[in-house]
Amino acid sequence: MALQCGIVGLPNVGKSTLFNCLSNAKAQSANFPFCTIEPNVGVITVPDERLIKLSDLVHPERIQPATVEIVDIAGLVKGASKGEGLGNKFLSNIRETDAIIHVLRCFENDNITHVDGNIDPVRDKETIDIELQLKDLETVEARLQRTEKMAQTGKDADAKRLVAVLHRYKEVLEQGNSARTVELSEAEQKVAKDLYLLTTKPILYVCNVDEAAVKIGNKFVDAVKEAIKDENAEIILIGAAIEADIAELETYEEKQMFLEDLGLKEPGVNKLIKTAYHLLNLETYFTAGVKEVRAWTYPKGSKAPQAAGVIHTDFEKGFIRAEVIKYSDYVSLGSEQACKEAGKMNVEGKEYVVQDGDIMHFRFNV
Secondary structure, three states: OOOEEEEEOOOOOOHHHHHHHHOOOOOOOOOOOOOOOOOEEEEEEOOOHHHHHHHHHHOOOEEEOOEEEEEEOOOOOOOHHHOOOOHHHHHHHHHOOOEEEEEEEOOOOOOOOOOOOOOOHHHHHHHHHHHHHHHHHHHHHHHHHHHHHHHOOOOOHHHHHHHHHHHHHHHHHHOOOOHHHOOOOHHHHHHHHHHOOHHHOOEEEEEEOOHHHOOOOOHHHHHHHHHOOOOOOEEEEEOHHHHHHHHHOOOHHHHHHHHHHHOOOOOHHHHHHHHHHHHOOEEEEEEEOOOEEEEEEEEOOOEHHHHHHOOOHHHHHOEEEEEEEOHHHHHHHOOHHHHHHOOOEEEEOOOOEOOOOOEEEEEEOO
């Protein structure tokens, strides 16, 4: 499932350093703007303790974790919505992603220059917000011009509904707010789906901090939290420089000792990947056998046939039933056979909504 999170931010905020920690792909990292010209794509493993636990019980030949794609997008400058700098390319790259990871510099370091001369993450956030909002306003106004003509005929109910949505989007965008702040009904979401607005994408703000602030934050983080309190957005703290140091360590034990010295339970990139996965509205079910224990990614709310289709389209077309064991039952009883004997394997049909952590086996016929 090729869903992508795009990492965005002004030049020199730590985007590429963070991307390098997330991925084996090595984005160029240097102390000057636009060091990342083409978007670098990394296929990132999603950390999941449940997969390890199942593998310990099953002892499979191989383990296959879930993945998510992270795209490192070129840094943006003021005027991007009008094509300044790499603006048009930057905005088209964002449009192709499913969610946004917005990195904000929340640390001071005289050796790393800032394009605006001083550290102000709220200003940096607003710089990108304004460019995205201006581009969305341009999209909305162009679409409104076309759709109003259709709505005036009085015969197209969807056109009328879309016009109303577009006016609401236009109002909030002109006020300097993002389109994601507009709450839409299910019917309104349906007609607005093909607008592909930049500021409707789910967003995660990543405050890139120094070692002193990685646990409790600092004045910059506090300012960001205040600035986004009315947004439907998430925020996490991460020290990109610390993550780079952790990535250089060779063994798991070395990494754990490093984390313990900092008073951290896990690398910040783990938290970032998990949050990005949920930001994309994704969940995981498992298949567990001696050949393979595997995590499968599916959109939250999927029914059994659609979840089966993630493995192969034939599974969905010929779906008969799903045999489902809850993760907690599998772990407490220790095996599939023990779950069967205890009556903990449920047979589910086409209307079953898959739950995060289900261990599933599909029966199908094509």
